[in-house]
Amino acid sequence: MRVAVALEGRFVRDASGVYSHHLTYDRVWRRYAEVFDQVCVFARVHQGSKAPTGWGRADVDRVRFIDVRNWAGVRGFAAALRSAAAQAKHAALECDAAVLRVPGLTAAVLWQAMLRARKPYGLEVVGSPRAVLYTAYPFPVRLLAYLIDRWLLAGQLRYAQGVLWVTAGVLQAHARCRIAELTASVSDVELPSGAFVDVTTISDRAQEWSAVRAQSHRPWRLCFVGSLMQPYKGLETLLNAVRICLDKGLSLELCVVGEGRLRSQYEAMARRLGLDSKVTFVGLVPAGGPVMALLDRADLFVLPSRTEGLPRSLLEAMARGLPCIATPVGGVPELLPPEVLFPPGQAGLLAERILALLADPQRMAKAAEANLAEARQYSANVLGPRRQQFYTALRARFEEKAGVSRQTFLS
Numbered sequence: 065m066r067v068a069v070a071l072e073g074r075f076v077r078d079a080s081g082v083y084s085h086h087l088t089y090d091r092v093w094r095r096y097a098e099v100f101d102q103v104c105v106f107a108r109v110h111q112g113s114k115a116p117t118g119w120g121r122a123d124v125d126r127v128r129f130i131d132v133r134n135w136a137g138v139r140g141f142a143a144a145l146r147s148a149a150a151q152a153k154h155a156a157l158e159c160d161a162a163v164l165r166v167p168g169l170t171a172a173v174l175w176q177a178m179l180r181a182r183k184p185y186g187l188e189v190v191g192s193p194r195a196v197l198y199t200a201y202p203f204p205v206r207l208l209a210y211l212i213d214r215w216l217l218a219g220q221l222r223y224a225q226g227v228l229w230v231t232a233g234v235l236q237a238h239a240r241c242r243i244a245e246l247t248a249s250v251s252d253v254e255l256p257s258g259a260f261v262d263v264t265t266i267s268d269r270a271q272e273w274s275a276v277r278a279q280s281h282r283p284w285r286l287c288f289v290g291s292l293m294q295p296y297k298g299l300e301t302l303l304n305a306v307r308i309c310l311d312k313g314l315s316l317e318l319c320v321v322g323e324g325r326l327r328s329q330y331e332a333m334a335r336r337l338g339l340d341s342k343v344t345f346v347g348l349v350p351a352g353g354p355v356m357a358l359l360d361r362a363d364l365f366v367l368p369s370r371t372e373g374l375p376r377s378l379l380e381a382m383a384r385g386l387p388c389i390a391t392p393v394g395g396v397p398e399l400l401p402p403e404v405l406f407p408p409g410q411a412g413l414l415a416e417r418i419l420a421l422l423a424d425p426q427r428m429a430k431a432a433e434a435n436l437a438e439a440r441q442y443s444a445n446v447l448g449p450r451r452q453q454f455y456t457a458l459r460a461r462f463e464e465k466a467g468v469s470r471q472t473f474l475s
Contacts, residue, residue, distance in 0.1 A: 065100050065101050065102075065160045065161065065459060065462060065463065066100070066101060066102040066103075066104060066158070066159045066160050066161075067096065067100040067102070067103055067104070067159060067160065067161050067162060067163060067459075067462075068104045068105075068106050068130070068155045068156070068158075068159040068161070068162040068163070068174060069093075069096060069103055069104070069105050069106065069162070069163045069164075069165070070106040070107065070162060070163075070164050070165065070168070070170050070171040070173075070174040070175075071087075071105075071106075071107055071164075071165035071168060071170065071171060072107075072108075072165070072168040072169075072170055072171075073087045073107050073108070074087075074108075074110075075087070075107055075108065075109045075110065075122060075129070076109070076110050076111075076112040076115045076116065076119065077109050077110070077111055077112065077129070077131065078112055078113060078114050078115050080115075081121055081122075081123045081124075082105075082109060082121070082122045082123040082129045083115035083116075083119040083120060083121055083122060084119060084120065084122045085116070085118070085119050085120075085348065085350075085351060086351045086376075087122060088119075088120035088121065088122055088351075089120070089121060089122055089123075089124045089125065089127060090120070091120075091254075091351075092122075093105070093122060093124075093125075093127045094125075095254075095448075095451055095452065095455065096127075096163070096455065097125050097126045097127055098452060098455075099452060099455040099456055099459055100126075100455075100459060101126065102126045102127075102128070103126055103127045103128070104128055104129070104130050104155060104158065104159050105122070105123070105127060105128070105129045105130065106130045106132065106151070106152065106155050106162075106170065106174050107129065107130075107131075107132060107170060108131075108132045108133070108134045108135065108170060109129060109131040109132065109134060110134045111131075111134075116348070117350070118348075118349070118350025118351075118354070119350075120351075130151055130154065130155045130158075131151070132144070132147075132148050132151050132152075132170060132173075133147045133148060133151075136325075141169055145173070148170070148173045149173055149176075149177070152173045152174045152176070152177035153177050153180075153181075155174060155177065156174070156177035156178050156180070156181035156183055157181060159183070160183065160184075160462065160466060161183055161184045161185060161186070161225075161459075161462040161465075161466070162174055162175075162178050162183065162184075162185040162186075163185065163186050163187075163188060163458075164178075164185055164186070164187050164188070164220065165187075165188045165190055166187055166188070166189055166190070166216075166217065166220055167190075167191055167216070167217070172216060172220075175219075175220055179223070183466075184225045184461070184462045184465040184466065185223075185224060185225065186224055186225050186226040186227065186228070186244075186246075186458045186461075186462075187220055187221065187224045187226070187227045187228065187244075188227075188228045188230070188252065189217075189227060189228070189229050189230065189235050190230050190252050190373040190374075191230075191235070191371065191372065191373035191394060221244065224244045225244060225246065225458060225461040225462060225465060226244050226246035226247065226248075226454065226457065226458040226461055227244045227246070227247045227248075228247075228248050228249075228250055228451070228454055229247065229248070229249045229250075230249075230250070230251050230252040230253075230373050230374045230395065231249065231251075231373070231374055231394065231395035231398060232249050232395070232398050233249075233398075234394060234395050234397065234398065235373070235394070235395070236249075246454075246457055246458060246461060248450065248451075248453075248454040250447055250450050250451045250454060251374050251379075251395075251442050251447055252373065252374060252376075253374055253375075253376040253379050253442055254442065254443075254444045254447045254448065254451070255379060255380065255383050255439065255442050255443050255444065256443075256444055257443065257444070257445070259356070259380060259383045259384075259439075259443075260383045260384075260436065260439065260440060260443070261360075261383070261384050261385040261436065263385070263433065263436060265385050266385045266429055266432045266433055266436065267429070269363075269385065269429070269432065270425055270426070270428070270429035270432075273363060273425035273428050273429070274425045276363070276425075277422070277423070277425050280315060282315075283315040283316045283317045283342075284314065284315065284316040284317070284363050284364065284422050285316070285317055285319065285361060285362045285363045285364070286302075286306070286316055286317070286318045286319070286362065286363070286364050286365075286366055286418070287318070287319045287321065287358060287359060287361075287362035287364070287365050287366070287381070287386075288302055288318065288319070288320050288321065288322070288365075288366055288367070288368075289321040289322060289355065289358075289359075289365075289367075289377040289380070289381070290321075290322045290367070290369070290377055291322055291323075291324050292320075292322045292323055292324030292325070292326045292327045292330060293324035293325055293326065294324070294326070295326065295370075296369060296370045296371050297322075297367075297368070297369050297370075298368035298369050298370050298391065298408060298409065299320065299326075299330050299368065300330065300333060301368040301408070301409055301410070301411045301414060302318070302366055302368045302411075302414065303318075303330065303333055303334055303337060303339065303343065304337070304411035305366075305368075305411045305412075305414040305415040305418060306318050306337075306339060306342060306343065307337045307338070307339060308411060308412060308415035309415050309418055309419060310339075310342065312415070312419065314418075314419060314422065316342070316418075316422075317342050317343070317344070318339075318342060318343045318344070319344050319346060319358060319361075319362065320343060320344065320345045320346065321346055321347075321349050321355065321358055322347075322348065323347050323348035327345060327347075330345070331345055346358070355380065356380070356384060359380065359381055359384040359386060360384055362381075362386060363386075363387075363422070363428075364386065364387055364388070364389065364418065364421065364422065364428075365377075365378070365381035365382075365386045365387070365388045365389075366388070366389045366390070366414070366418070367381075367388065367389075367390040367391070367396070368390070368391055368406075368408070368414060369390070369391055369393055369394075369396075369408070370391070370393065370408040370409065371393050371394060372391075372393050372394035372395065372396060373394050373395060374394060374395035374396075374398075374399075375390075375394070375395075375396065378390055378396065378399060378400075379399070379439050379442050381435075382399065382435035382436060382438060382439035383435075383436065383439040383440075383442075385432045385433075385435065385436045386432060386435065387404070387421060387427075387428045387431040387432050387435065388400060388404060388431070388435055389404045389405075389406065389414065389417045389418065389421065390404070390405060390406075391405065391406060391407065391408045392405040392406075392407075393408060399435075399438055400435075401434075404417060404421065404431065
């Protein structure tokens with residue numbers, strides 16, 4: 065069986081193939097290839113002369129790409145819609161079924177094509193479309209975003225043969241519509257065994273944290289990991305919080321890991337706040353070891369997002385035994401306790417959380433141990449079999465649906 069998988073993501077095609085920063089074969093596409101005979105990825109692909117350093121190959125084994133013209137923003141989508149719809153029609157005719165990772169405009173285009181071709185599809189719900197639109201547009205458009213949320217997700221769920229949710233209950237609670245009989249809750253994040261530190265590492269860090277608290281021989285080290293393409297990651301909130309903490313006498317520095325079109329704006333904001341020597345923008349860092357090395361150097365991880373599904377960056381920081389502070393969006397409340405959460409956009413409250421946590425090294429150590437234990441529930445050994453069981457059942461439903469469709473056509 066040939067399945068199309070539609071998703072949002074950054075891909076680059078050069079002379080040798082298709083590459084991605086984190087959506088590589090071993091991280092993502094293997095899970096589909098182990099169940100389906102061929103995987104056709106329907107995604108936006110930038111035609112480049114050479115893949116960026118550190119990116120991994122995505123189109124290997126039984127995985128190939130159906131390239132969609134790359135776009136950015138609403139105007140870009142409008143300009144690319146006709147060609148994207150043509151590619152979606154091609155994918156729907158060529159493939160037997162589809163898996164749509166929603167929300168996303170790319171998935172929405174393929175969804176329409178699958179409906180027209182009367183082909184079965186399943187969903188992976190990785191976030192809330194309304195939440196994403198709310199952070200990107202002013203108030204007049206938010207009402208439209210709400211209507212899009214209700215209509216789009218309801219329509220996609222109505223005819224889905226199966227639904228995989230990345231949260232245990234947060235996203236499900238927002239789905240006020242029919243849900244397929246075949247459902248499962250499995251995180252989209254699957255951490256390899258090498259992602260986890262030994263618990264003894266936290267004991268060593270606790271001693272270091274106590275020394276920093278008592279002697280102030282170095283600044284506290286904060287870390288942020290996230291895309292700088294859209295404002296919903298909330299980095300401006302963290303920059304303002306850092307300024308507040310410094311004004312209250314706390315010595316700290318911030319490492320910003322990530323790249324995107326807003327980087328220059330955030331760098332300018334850091335300069336305006338007088339944070340030139342306190343904030344380091346390291347840009348895009350290869351996934352795996354290089355990111356883990358930066359996390360291991362940090363004392364505290366902060367994720368100030370306005371919206372999330374189940375954030376990989378947060379889970380990776382938890383797996384490295386770091387205390388974390390984040391906003392209660394998406395599946396984050398399923399990962400962290402209320403005392404380390406703060407409302408999106410509230411720099412003052414974030415600063416209070418930072419000051420309180422860094423003032424108590426023993427609390428930091430307890431939080432780090434709890435985070436490590438929670439992150440282990442998202443290891444490949446735990447999630448892999450559950451996800452494969454879902455895909456296997458979904459394939460059976462696809463085959464049954466295709467058989468019914470053929471019989472109806474022949475009759």
